[in-house]
Amino acid sequence: MAIIHDKDSRFKNLEFKAGVMLMVAIVGIVVLVLLLGIERDLFTKKFSLKFVAENGAGINKGMPVKLSGFKIGRVSKVELIEGARVRVTAEVSQKYAEYLRKGIKANITKEGYIGDPYVDITVGDFGATLLADGDSIPYFKKEGMEELINEAKPVMTEIKEIIHYINDPEGDIKVTFGNLKEVSAGLEETRAVITETTRNAGGVLKRVDSLVEKVETRVDPILGSVERVFLRVDGMTVKLGPVIDRLDTVSATLPSTVLKIDSILDDVKLLSAALGTGAPQIMDVIGNTQETVKEGKEIIKGVKASWPVRLMVPKVEKPHLVPLDIFFPQYGAGVGE
Amino acid sequence: MHKGHYRHKAFVSLIAIALFILAGCVGNGPRAVDESYLHVRAEEARARGIEAFSKGDFSSALHNFGSALKIDRAVDDRDAEVVDLINIARVSIYIGDMPGAESYLDTAIKVSLDANNVKSLGEAYATLAKVEYLTGRHSLALTHVEESIEVDKKHGIQSGAALNLMGVILAEAGKVKEAHHVLLRALQLNTDNSNSLERANSFRSLGHLNDLMKKHDRAMEQYKMAYELDTEAGNSEKIAVDLSSMAAIHRKLGHLTKAAYLLERSYIVNLNGGRPLKAIDDLTLLIETYSRLEMPDKVHYFARIKDSLVTAYENGME
The missing domain is CATH 1.20.5 (Single alpha-helices involved in coiled-coils or other helix-helix interfaces)
Known part of the structure; x- marks a missing residue:
């Protein structure tokens, strides 16, 4: 040492x-x-503000309290009160007290859509009375991201359904597009046919001209015959009178018949539409049933082959033997004739 | 302490033995003999033989059953050998080789007794009884068919075919009531077993028996039942027999128009089935019926057909 x-x-x-x-x-x-x-504003003079929220979700002790984006205090107490509501007490710096007047409101919001939550104090009327220590302010719930998502959910579902509907190869839209395609192709063909017909019509008209000239020369004698025929027709018209009367009766009943046919056709249309809509499902059901039956058969086969079930299943005898067949053709000769 | 130790050892040993046995039971693979190539080949040959028989190709059937017999004898499968011998005998009956059939059946019975193959023994006796009945030895046939039924009965088997045969033999021997009783039992058994071939045979035999007892209405009903079953099976020869049997009853009752119609059908069925002799027999009865009906045009018409058919047959028509 x-x-x-x-x-x-x-x-x-x-x-x-x-x-x-x-x-x-x-x-x-x-x-x-x-x-x-x-x-942490431990040494600043503070006064408290209170508000009551319906739900305490997202409200924590120590959560910042902001006014116009500036931090002015913190949540100091979160307590459950009667009616299962939540009373929030916030400690706010005294220096911001001049901005806290009657009419201000509190709400819970986030910094951005996914940031930390905080209590936002809306600016009130600057002419209103200043708030005192321990005063209560109203609370309102501002719709946030979750609410937006909840609202958007059904819309998204509907959009999804619409996209499905549009994309369905058997759906109206796809089918209509397909039909339009066919129609437009048909129109092209029709246009080509019309062009061809117009071209041919030129030649035909020329021939008709020459034919008309020939007909004119031959028509005169025919006209004489026609006059005679008309005279006969007059006589027949008189005889046709009762027949026409009957036709009147028939035509009177026709509209009701047509209406009935119309309703039947409507039913047929409805039926065919229903069948058209249901056909793919029916085919699916048949397909599924076949598959199920096939699987069922395989399962049964497997169970039958497994021990001890295979010991209980009776063995199927193969047709080893030619049938004895007690048949004697002499019976056909007849008995005691 | 020692006792407990030994008990424990014994228990473990028992468990081990039980597991060993159960493992053998659970083993999914078929026995080696089932997988044998020769057994499969014999089985295939037998199947081909039965198919050929059902098509009426008796030559091919005999060839295939012969192949199966060779293989089964080579591997000393006696059960299968008996089946092959019975099959060959049954085909031999169809081609009319009764001595051959009997020889094969004698061997089958001998091997069957040696191998204690009970099911095949009953079948062998019944087939032998059929051969004996067809060769006119009715008494011996009855003995053997009874033996067949007895052997089957001992082992819980009942053969509708054997009962049919017994009924026919009894009827032939004039024991009509006994025959009727046996045939009714056969009909019930064949119906229960859904054996339509033997069920039709039961109806036909009962029809014949009722015809013998002059119960024509009943006989007609039973022939009709046989006819319906035979048309379902498509057996041309049996159909023709049913038709001509019904025609015979109508002729007896004086219903000549109906008889003529049925005989005409029977003649056509026989002709198209390649049985010209039977067709000629039908035509003979048909001509006689039309002459009794005093219809000379029909008589001449069918007489011409019969003459041309006889000529064709004499000139080698098969």
């Missing part, structure tokens, strides 16, 4: 140095605490 004490100069004033170090450390800690206190 003596050797060290005598020779090592670093140990001179050791107690003083230790005391200084300790003081520095204590001062550092105090400064740190002070800084944290300032940061």
Whole structure:
């Protein structure tokens, strides 16, 4: 001990140095605490505001309280009160008290759509009375992302259904497009036919001209015959009178018959439409049934082959033997004739 | 302490033995003998033989059953050998080789007794009885068919075909009541077993028996039933027999127009089935029926057909 004490100069004033170090450390800690206190508004004068929310989800103790985007305080207490509602107490810095007047409202919002939640205080009427310590302010629920998502959900479902409907190869839209395609192809063909017909019509008209000339020369004698025919027709018209009367009766009943046929046709249309809609499903059902039967057969086959079931299933005898067949053709000769 | 130790060992050993036996039971693979190539070949030859028989190709049937017999004898499968011998005998009956059939059946019975193959023994006796009945040895036939039924009965088997045969033999021997009783039992058994071939045979035999007993209405009903079953099976020879049997009853009852119609059908069926002699017999009866009906045009018409058919047959028509 003596050797060290005598020779090592670093140990001179050791107690003083230790005391200084300790003081520095204590001062550092105090400064740190002070800084944290300032940061956390521990040393600012505060007054409290209260509001009552229907639901406490998303409201926590320590949550920031902001006014126009500036942090003015923190939530100091969240408590359940009568009616299963939630009373929130916020401690707000006194220096912002001049902005907190009657008419301000609180709501819970987020920084951006996915940021941290905070209590937002809406700016009130600057001419209104200042709020006192412990006053209550109204709370309103602002629709956030979740509400938007909830609202969007049915819309998305509907959009999905519409896309399905449009994409369905058996659906009206696809079928209609297909039909339009066919119709347009048909129109092309029709146009080509019309062009061809018009071209042919030119030649036909020329032939008609020459024919008309020939007809004119032959028509005169025919006209004479026609006159005679008309005379006969007159006589027949008289005889046709009763027949026409009957036709009148028939035509009177025709509209009701047509109406009946119309309704039957409507039924047929409805039926065929229903069948048309149901046909793919029916085919699916048949397909599924066949598959199920096939699988069932395989399962039964497997069960039958497994022990001990195979011991219980009677063995199927193969037709090893030619049938004995007790048939004697002489019976056909007849008995005692 | 020692006792407990031994008990534990015994228990473990028992469990091990039980597991060993159960493993053998659970083993999914068929026995080695089932997988044998020769057994499969014999089975295939037998199947081909039965198919050929059902098509009326008796030569091919005999060839295939012969092949199966060779293989089964080579591997000393006596059960299968008996089946082959009975099959060959039954085909031999169809081609009219009664001595051959009897020889094969004697061997079958001997091997069957040696191998204690009970089911095939009953079948062998019944087939032998059929041969004996067809060769006019009715008494011996009755003995053997009774033996067949007895052997089957001992082992819980009942053969509708054997009962049919017994009924026919009894009827032939004039024991009408006994025959009727046996044939009714045969009909019930064949109906229960859904054996339409032997069911038709039961109806036909009962029809014949009722005809013998002058119960014509009943006989007609039973022939009709046989006819319906035979048309379902498409057996031309049996159909012709049913038709001519019904015609015979109508002739006896004086229903000549109906008889003529049925005989005409029977003649056509026989002719198209390649049985010209039977067709000629039908035509003979048909001509006689039309002459009794005093219809000379029909008589001349069918007489001409009969003459041309006889000529064709004499000139080698088959």
